[in-house]
Amino acid sequence: MTVKPKRTSFFSKLVVSCTLIAFMIFVIIPTFYLISYVFIRWDEVWREVFANPIIGDENWKQIIKVLLFSFRLSISTVAFDLIFGIPLAYVLARKRFPGKSLLEDLVTLPLVMPTSGFGFATLITWTTVAGLGGLLGLRSGLLSLNAVMPFINVPVVLFIVHIALTFPYVVRTLETKIQSIDMTYEIASRTLGASSLTTFRNILFPLALPGIFSGAVLAFARSLGETGATLIVSGVSTTASIAIVRWTSEFKLSTAAFMGSLLVIIAWTIILPAEIYVSRGRRSSGLSLHLPVNLTRRMVELEKLISRKLYFIKDIVPLIIVVVTVIIPIAVVLNSVILYWSADPYTGKIEGGVVYQLFGPSNYFSSLLNATLTSIIVAIVSTYIATCISIPVSFIIERRWYGRIIRTILKVPLIIPTSSLGLSVLLLWGSSGLNLVNSGIWMIILTHIVFSVPVIVESIIAAYEGSGIQMYEESARTLGATAYNAIEAVSLPLIKGGIFTGFILSFTRSLGETGATFIVMGRDVTIPVLVVNMVEALAIPAALFTSTYLIILSLVMLAIVRIFTGR
Amino acid sequence: MPLVRLVNVTKRFGKIVALDGINLSIKDGEYVCILGPTGAGKTTLLRIIAGLLEPDEGEIYIGEKRVNGVPPEERNAVYMFQNFALFPHMNVWQNVSFGPVIKEWSPQKIRNVTSEVLGMVRLGERRDAYPNELSGGMQQRVALARGIAAGARILLLDEPFGALDARLRVNLRTQLRSLVKDQGLTTIHVTHDQEEALMVADRIVILREGRIEQIGSPQEIYNNPQSIFVMSFVGGANFIDGVVSNMDNSGSTVEIRGRLYIRVSDTTKKIGERVVVAVRREDVSLGKSRRRDFNNLVGEVEDAMFVGGSMEYMVRLENGMSISSRILLEGGSKVFRKGDIVIVSFHPDECRVFPYPERGLLKEIEAI
Amino acid sequence: MPEVKLVNVTKRYGRIVANDHINLTIKDKEYVSVIGPSGCGKTTLIKNIAGIIEPDEGEIYIGGRLVNKVPIEDRGIGYVFQNIALFPHMTVWDNITYGPRVRGYLPEETESLAKEMIEMIKVSARTDAYPDELSGGTQQKTAVARALMTRSKLLLLDEPLGALDLKVRAALRYELRRIVKDLGLTALHVTHDQEEAMSISDRVVVMRKGKIVESGKPLELYMRPKNIFTANFVGEANFLEGIIERVVEKGSIIDLRGGLKIVSRDKNMKVGDRVVVAFRPEFAFLGKKEGENILSGNITGIVYLGSLVRLHIELPNENIIIIKRALRFSESLPKIGEKVTISVSPENVLMYPYPERGLSRELSLE
DSSP, rough: OOOOOOOHHHHHHHHHHHHHHHHHIIIIIIHHHHHHHHHHTHEEEEEETTTTTBBBBBHHHHHHHHHHHOOOOHHHHHHHHHHHHHHHHHHHHHOOOTTTTHHHHHHHHHHSSSHHHHHHHHHHHSSSTTHHHHHOOOOOSSSSTTTTTTTOOOOOOOOOOHHHHHHHHHHHHHHHHHHHEEEEOHHHHHHTTOOOOHIIIIIHHHHHHHHHHHHHHHHHHHHHHHOOOHHOTTOOOOOOHHHHHHHTTTTHHHHHHHHHHHHHHHHEEEEEEEHHHHHHHHHHHHHOOOOOOHHHHHHHHHHOOOOOOIIIHHHHHHHHIIIIIHHHHHHHHHHHHHHTSSOOOOOOOOGGSSSHHHHHHTOOOHHHHHHHHHHHHHHHHHHHHHHHHHHHHHHHHHHHHHHHHHHHHHHHHHHSOOOHHHHHHHHSSSSTTOOOOOOHHHHHHHHHHHHHHHHHHHHHHHHHTTTHHHHHHHHHHTTTTTTTHHHHIIIIIHHHHHHHHHHHHHHHHHHHHHHHHHHHHHHOOHHHHHHHHHHHTOOOHHHHHHHHHHHHHHHHHHHHHHHTOOO | OOSSEEEEEEEEETEEEEEEEEEEETTOOOOEEEEEEETTTHHHHHHHHHHOOOOEEEEEEETEEEEETOOOOGGOOOOOOOTTOTTTSSOOOHHHHHHHHHHTTOOOHHHHHHHHHHHHEEEEEEEEOOOSSOHHHHHHHHHHHHHHHOOOOOEEEESSTTTHHHHHHHHHHHHHHHHHHHTTTTTEEESHHHHHHHHHOEEEEEEEETTTEEOOHHHHHSSSSSSSSHHHEEEEEEEEEEEEEEEEEEEEEEEEEGGEEEEOOOOOOOTEEEEEEEEOOOOOOEEESSOOEEEEEEEEEEEEETTEEEEEEEETTTSSSSEEEEOOOOOSSSOOOOOOOOEEEEGGGOOOEEETTTOOOHHHTOOO | OOOOEEEEEEHHHHHEEEEEEEEEEOOOOOOEEEEOOSSSSHHHHHHOOOTTTTSSSEEEEEEEOOOOOOOOSSSSSSEETTTOOTTTTTTTHHHHHHHHTTTTHHHHHHHHHHHHHHHHHOSSSSOOOOOOOOSSSHHHHEEEEEEETTTSEEEESSTTTTSSOOOHHHHOOOOHHHHHHHTEEEEEEEEEEEHHHHOOOOOEEETTTTTEEEEEEEHHHHHHHSSSHHHHHHHHOEEEEEEEEEEEEEEEEEETTTTTEESSSSSOTTTTOOEEEEGGOOOOOOOOOTEEEEEEEEEEEEEEETEEEEEEEEOTEEEEEEEEEEOOOTTTOOOTTTTEEEEGGGGGGGGEEEETHHHHHHHHHO
């Protein structure tokens, strides 16, 4: 262990300033630029959206329609997530059983999977003969792409995809929250005569409410901003994030920017009250329900019965959901690649086979290679820069009084739609703005930095707060180490797990990111975007192969994290 | 020249005044205990001396130098946490040599100092072990070694035995003290355990709600408590509420509940003044007959408990009050049982008389 | 009918045997403490009885009923936790009435029971206060009230005073005993603080490394510990090594190194056996007493502890012993370096076989 000599406090002030400047330039400004764009160009925006010479306020009507649809979709997704996510979170947080880490990985999978690849897998599974339809002996897919759920009026396949992608947010957030609640309270409740279900209702649920709330908010925002998979399975419907992509490609920049700004503001108005609620004391965040006595007695007996006989249901149902929404699509894709390898299994045409599409006239294979190269360069460079910014930012958050503010602001890039983010970056750095960068690989990198930093920061902070680092740092200081020495010799080694996890998560996310990349890519294509292109060109087998390729890559990354953190 | 000096140090946290005008001087080589209940401000005081917190008002001097605003690494005062804070990712050798390494001493010097110090705490053979492989007592020795190796002159101990078993505590506190004295270190040891303070301190500082109640050697604090709080906190006592009814050259008479009278040697109060008579449990003896020149009260033994080598009796007097007596079991002394009728005796010289406290007696005694 | 009975209860965690074939009976209305160093298995024991964990082997009976498979909520126990565990989102009143409420008692019943309990335990807090507004001692009293509202006859206390200040601890422990005795309950109290256990228990059980070492009344354990570990764990003792020289009518004569001899009333070993003798610091007196063991040495340390003083004396064979005495009214004590004589009665000299694993390991408190 080498320890560098003492540095002066001037040095640390320098580091802090540089970090904050880089942070502003690479993360904050791009995130919020969209709003200032709308302000600066208000006349233009007004004209295009509300007082368009050709179509009047048609664009505005479009915006509203799209927003309403998106809200319907997202709210119903979150409701579903909560109903099945709460029991699963409880089981993961409190119980130990063989295969638990496998289950945790399954739940986390959608977080790191490439959204377009995953969307494609879901598409195949439900709407084509290669999926469940074929398994059941039908001639076509199980569902139509545009089949709609009753009451909510939302396409089924779209709903399924959103559930899969938002479920982890609810489960993981709640799991962490429950784990942080001292189990002694539940034991105390049981020694006082309450069954485990009664205990859950009276003790755990009220105390975990902030976690439920947090998870729901994150899931909602994620659903609202979901682009990659939605591009593939939305059929004739349009969500807010897809609208941004479409309008940008139609050069209706002002409309797109306006929509994007609205989404940022909405995200902000949801996050802020949620944060305030969550940070309040335990007292006001819990509800103690006082029910009439007869009802209580009957309920308690019922709960006792359920606790004893039917408890396993709460374990099984969420498990089924995870399997259906995540495992099956992946399995289907893998299976299909094999099926379609040399030729279309139904028509026998070689042109419908994977090999033909990759190596034949369309030569998707070389596109794939190029895209791989692009993706990897983007991932490595953006994640590296993001990590360099994240480490000092994390320390600033932990040690300075204004750190809390920074942390709250950082939640925004995490949840706003990636397409909105992409547009913001495009407008800021591109020809309509500073004109410093062209669309293409560098702009992709800049975009990826924006959403990587929050992920890495959260990961580092989790490691920081989990290991009681402050005490070690203080010890080191009184032993003669300067603040810088203490960080280097003590804090960094203790959080390196967090840094590594954050790095891998961002790397994988970057590999699979579609929405923002789509907007800023210019002519450079990443793998997930390639999938979208293939689908639009109806080169299904090629898309199959590419999706599989992407999914396997993500799984490998996740495995690396597991092994390294040794959990 | 005192090694550590605090002048009018005040620290606030929002509306709470954690420390209020603290004045304190600690001599070089002294072992000082800061004693007080939870929330008294003891840890805040320690952290301010260490430089981990800055006071809102007042000055701190280490040696001749004013150290307000001077960062911890330049104060030469090592802070030891209750759970030792050994760096978990370093083994014993690396932990102990941390200070010298940071100071960039030559490898030779680092090796020598570290070996020597490890030998001093008798942990030379465990130099490769990691903190989580060591017992509590061993971890503490490593933490101590680490502080000594770093060349600290001042040792700041924050409830150093808090994380350890009661019985272990007794053993380790004497070991710690001799080690520290051998090295000539100045030690400031924060604790809420008055027995611990009595056993190891050269001087005790009693802290309560951010203010110093009394400073003195263990014997002074014990024999000469300046307030009811100090007497109750260190050693404990019986506190009897009464009114001075008579006074002469040799003492006063205090009337207590049930028209009983206690004779005390104090002559500083006025007739009619409401007072509290305090007498230590160890000064109250039980017997079958009255003792000459002593106060004698009749009562019935309510409870007889065996407490750490002594018998502790609760006796209910005829006026309804309970008085407590603690007698060291010295083999051959008579043991009383519940229900025995006894005479409770204590000498007027052993009674301290305090004015009745404004906030009421219970608040001062800090019972639960 | 014994309230609690453990038969061969065993619990393992990996390779560590936390409870090793424990056999224990606690009689109805007894106040029993289980003491021992950290890691001895006392917490595992009480958790087994409560049902928080399940034993790998053995049976547990509460009130004559086998409870191995019975869930926590049906065992009819009251439990007091070390970290108090008052529900943070409920007021004092809601906490205390939780048990009855959750079982659907009628509100009038619950209310009168709670008021009675609050008065009995002397919970001095406002009923609408939240736990974080209360002092440690008050919080724990509230928790005790809460546990007793279930009307269970068995109270399990897991280091109930561990989180509290020393002064509060000393006061609250008597309260615990009073409440248990007034209500006629059976109590099992786990703690690492032997003084706490000794002062309030009817019986004390000493545990070490998963096994029960010894159990008995506090005074018995103090005066005549059967096991050398108990002698060291319960109170302090001076330990001197020696070899039995002669066994006579009155006891055994032990040869300590350096020409010193000491007599013990114990006669359970043979001439030539290696032994360890022990006596408590407060049973040694300054001065010569007829018929007792006489030892001389130099004073190497004097520590004042309020009303007591500890004298460290170095014997000719270089052993250091400690004697403890009350500070008599205006007496003068010898100074450091002075030579003194002390007496110890053979009644108070305990004798044990020299431990196989060596003396320091056997006496280790960790």
